[in-house]
Amino acid sequence: MELEQARKDLVTLQVKMSAYSHAMGLISYDGETTAPRGTAGNRAQTLGILSEITYQLSTGADTVALLEYLDSQKEQLTERENRMVYLLLKDIRFMQKIPQEEYVAFEKLAVESEDVWHSAKINSDFASFAPYLEKMVDYRLRFARYAAPDMDPYDYWLNEFEPGLNREKCDAFFGQLKARLVPLIHQCAARPQVSDQCLKGNFDDARQETLAYWLMDVMGLDRDHVGLSTTEHPFTTSLGSHLDERITTHYYPEDLSSSMFSVIHEGGHALYDTGSDEDLAYTVLDGGVSMGIHESQSRFYENILGRSKGFARFIFPKLQALFPEEMKPYTWQDFYKAVNKVQPSLIRTEADEVTYCLHVMIRYELEKRLMAGELEVRDLPRAWNGMYREYLGIDVPDDRRGVLQDSHWSSGAFGYFPSYALGSAYGAQFLAKMKETVDVDAALEKGDFGPMNQWNREHIWRYGCLLTPAQILENAMGQPFDPSYYLNYLEAKCKDVYGF
Numbered sequence: 001m002e003l004e005q006a007r008k009d010l011v012t013l014q015v016k017m018s019a020y021s022h023a024m025g026l027i028s029y030d031g032e033t034t035a036p037r038g039t040a041g042n043r044a045q046t047l048g049i050l051s052e053i054t055y056q057l058s059t060g061a062d063t064v065a066l067l068e069y070l071d072s073q074k075e076q077l078t079e080r081e082n083r084m085v086y087l088l089l090k091d092i093r094f095m096q097k098i099p100q101e102e103y104v105a106f107e108k109l110a111v112e113s114e115d116v117w118h119s120a121k122i123n124s125d126f127a128s129f130a131p132y133l134e135k136m137v138d139y140r141l142r143f144a145r146y147a148a149p150d151m152d153p154y155d156y157w158l159n160e161f162e163p164g165l166n167r168e169k170c171d172a173f174f175g176q177l178k179a180r181l182v183p184l185i186h187q188c189a190a191r192p193q194v195s196d197q198c199l200k201g202n203f204d205d206a207r208q209e210t211l212a213y214w215l216m217d218v219m220g221l222d223r224d225h226v227g228l229s230t231t232e233h234p235f236t237t238s239l240g241s242h243l244d245e246r247i248t249t250h251y252y253p254e255d256l257s258s259s260m261f262s263v264i265h266e267g268g269h270a271l272y273d274t275g276s277d278e279d280l281a282y283t284v285l286d287g288g289v290s291m292g293i294h295e296s297q298s299r300f301y302e303n304i305l306g307r308s309k310g311f312a313r314f315i316f317p318k319l320q321a322l323f324p325e326e327m328k329p330y331t332w333q334d335f336y337k338a339v340n341k342v343q344p345s346l347i348r349t350e351a352d353e354v355t356y357c358l359h360v361m362i363r364y365e366l367e368k369r370l371m372a373g374e375l376e377v378r379d380l381p382r383a384w385n386g387m388y389r390e391y392l393g394i395d396v397p398d399d400r401r402g403v404l405q406d407s408h409w410s411s412g413a414f415g416y417f418p419s420y421a422l423g424s425a426y427g428a429q430f431l432a433k434m435k436e437t438v439d440v441d442a443a444l445e446k447g448d449f450g451p452m453n454q455w456n457r458e459h460i461w462r463y464g465c466l467l468t469p470a471q472i473l474e475n476a477m478g479q480p481f482d483p484s485y486y487l488n489y490l491e492a493k494c495k496d497v498y499g500f
Contacts, residue, residue: 001065001066001069003073003076006066006069006070006073007070007077007081009066010066010067010070010081010084010085011283013063013066013088014084014088014282014283014284015282016057017054017057017058017284018240018241018282018283018286019240020050020053020054020057021054021240022239022240022241022244023050024047024050024051024054025237025238025239025240026239027043027046027047027050028043028047028111028237029237029239029246030043031043031111031114031115032114032231032232032235032248033229033230033231033248034229037115037118037119040111040112040114040115041112043111044108044111044112045108047107047108047111048104048105048107048108051103051104051107051108052100052104055095055100055103055104056100058091058092058095059092059095059096059100063092064092064096067085067088067089067092068089070085071085071086071089079466080285080466083285083465083466084283084284084285087284087285087465088284091284094147097146097147098143098146098147102139102142102143106139106143106412109132109135109136109139110136110410110411110412112132113129113132113133113135113136113410113411113412114407114410114411116128116129116132116410117129117132117404117407117409117410118232120399120404121232121399121400121404121405122400123400124398124399124400124404125399126380126381126399126403126404129404129410130377130378130380132410133377133380133409133410134377136409136410136411136412137370137371137377137414139412140153140157140371140412140414141153141371144156144157152166152167153371154167154367154368154371154372154414154415155167157371157414157415158170158415158418159415160415161290161291161292161413161415161416161418161419162290162291162292162418162419162422162469163290163468163469163470164469164470165292165418165422167368170364170418173418173421173422173425173483174357174361174364174418174421176483176487177357177361177421177425177483177486177487178358178361180487180491181354181355181357181358181487181490184342184354184490184491184494185342185344185354185355187494187498187500188342188354188494188498189342191498191499191500192498193341193343194337194338194340194341194342194497194498195334195337195338195341196257196338196339196341197338198326198327198329198330198334198335198338199255199256199257199335199338199339200254200255200256201254201256201323201326202253202254202326203251203253203254203255203256203323203326204253205251205253207322207323208251208253208256208259208260209251210322211259211260211263211318211319211322212228212249212259212260212263213228214318215260215263215264215267216228216247216263216267218447218449219264219267219268219271219301219449219453220271220449220450220453221267221270221271221274222274225242225243225244225245225274226245226246226247226267226270226274227245227246227247228246228247228248228249228263229246229247229248230248230249230250230251231248231249231250232250232407233250233349233406233407234247234248234249234250234262234265234266234349235247235248235266235407236248236266236269236270236273236298238273238286238287240282241281241282241286241287242273242274242275242276242280242281242286242287242464243274243281245270245273245274247263247266247267247269247270248262248266249262249263249266250262255350256319256323256326257338257339257350258349258350260306261302261306261307261339261350262349264301264302264305264306265298265299265301265302265306266298267298267301268297268298268299268300268301268302269288269294269297269298271297271301271453271456271461272287272288272293272294272297272298272456272460272461273287273288275453275456275457275460275461275462276461276462276463276464277462277463277464280464280465280466284465285464285465285466286464286465287464287465288464288465289463289464289465289467289468289469289472290419290469291416291419291423292418292419292422292423292426292469293423293426293460293469293472293473294419294423295419295420295422295423295424296422296423296424296426296427296430297423297427297456297460297461298423299420299423299424299427300423300427300430300431300456303353303424303427304427304428304431304489305440305444305449305452306339307336307339307340307353307493308440308441308444309336309441309496310440310441310442310443310444310445311444311445311447312332312333312335312336312339313332313336313445314444314445314446314447315335315447316331316332316335319335336497337497340352340353340493340497341497342354342355342494342497342498343355344358344392344393344394345392345394346388346394346396346397346401346402346405347401347405348360348363348405348406349405349406353424353490353493354490354493354494355392356420356421356424357420357421357424358391358392359392360417360418360420360421361391361421362384362387362388362391363406363417364417364418365387366380366383366384366387367414367415367417369383370414371414380403381399381402381403384396384402384403385402385403388402424486425481425483425485425486426473426481427486428485428486428488428489428490429477429481429482429485429486430456430459430460430476430477431485431489432485433476433477433478434452434455437455438451438452438455439451440452459472459475459476460472460475460476463475
């Protein structure tokens with residue numbers, strides 16, 4: 001095999017893989033957004049066939065020979081080529097250990113499971129979803145044991161979502177958060193309570209959609225490459241490359257903040273993906289490098305920027321223009337305090353910044369027990385409800401607002417949830433570094449996201465997967481990760497809002 005030809009074949013292989021990913025992504029995206037509810041079987045059939053083709057393409061003798069040859073020529077390859085070969089071989093080594101029929105069956109199950117979850121959530125019917133969740137847990141346990149028989153299965157999946165993460169590190173991280181967050185929550189509860197009535201009312205879908213597109217423009221999202229749709233559980237997906245990004249939201253007429261912050265959150269994901277260097281398109285280096293880094297961007301835009309005093313001052317005139325009657329009695333200061341109200345609540349995606357990580361901790365503790373065989377799927381609602389009473393002091397009225405609220409488990413994404421808390425903490429440390437060279441507060445008062453976008457692009461986005469998460473953190477922070485930045489940020493926000 002000649003080296004130059006092998007280099008060309010490496011490019012061709014990735015373009016082909018990207019094309020299959022594009023097709024499968026479109027089918028999945030359609031299922032989550034506009035597809036009729038009865039079409040899951042059709043999608044499962046198609047995705048099953050496509051997943052079989054991608055399995056064979058990835059693990060076929062020609063692909064393996066190509067990548068192993070290139071791996072043996074490390075010294076003659078560029079840094080970028082070596083990283084491509086490493087990531088492709090990593091995925092292939094995993095797939096080689098999974099029997100093809102099980103891999104295909106899992107892909108089909110994922111479609112069916114997500115479809116059943118949708119109906120189960122609407123009907124608050126955990127029993128109908130439980131058999132699918134049991135299969136998901138079984139598949140994830142088996143796949144982890146195939147891939148790394150000497151590793152704890154949950155540690156394996158934590159590491160897949162955030163390289164280097166395991167239960168020991170999670171326990172230490174969450175322990176540090178809990179020690180300061182719980183007293184902070186009690187301190188806020190002891191103060192005169194903040195009103196969030198300006199967010200409640202009758203905000204029709206049409207005007208909320210107008211606001212959503214306006215927010216996309218303010219954030220600097222390129223609407224020629226980023227689309228917006230509605231779904232049950234908001235998400236972001238890249239279709240084939242960072243050149244085609246889709247975000248989703250949902251509109252609740254009685255709650256203005258739900259869609260608003262979903263759009264900003266998912267917009268943060270999309271900014272990260274679309275910020276990859278152009279020449280990374282159609283390669284395995286395109287897009288975000290880990291879910292912790294990804295969530296650092298979504299949570300950074302949603303909370304650190306989106307709930308800031310400067311942005312509240314900027315956005316409020318727009319809200320007054322769109323909802324004149326609803327906003328008439330209020331000021332931008334009322335809005336700022338409302339979106340930063342600290343109050344234990346049922347729904348993770350709509351939780352305030354201070355209580356949010358307790359929602360994540362609950363899911364982490366439940367996942368640990370599920371993956372260790374210490375908790376049966378049928379007992380999840382009872383365990384969930386008990387932990388919400390213990391951690392947040394609230395009673396869960398039904399499964400729709402309890403164990404069925406998130407879509408992650410329906411697709412087998414065990415180990416994902418800690419990324420939300422890690423990402424939140426990463427973002428606060430990024431902010432501290434960013435403020436050394438960027439006047440963030442002044443930019444937000446003008447609604448100018450350009451300086452922050454440019455800083456993130458320079459330090460995080462443009463690299464895609466070229467750098468490891470650890471290298472991204474070092475590059476952006478200039479020092480080791482320290483969760484105290486996040487805790488200090490939250491305490492300062494609460495002092496400002498509650499007047500400690």
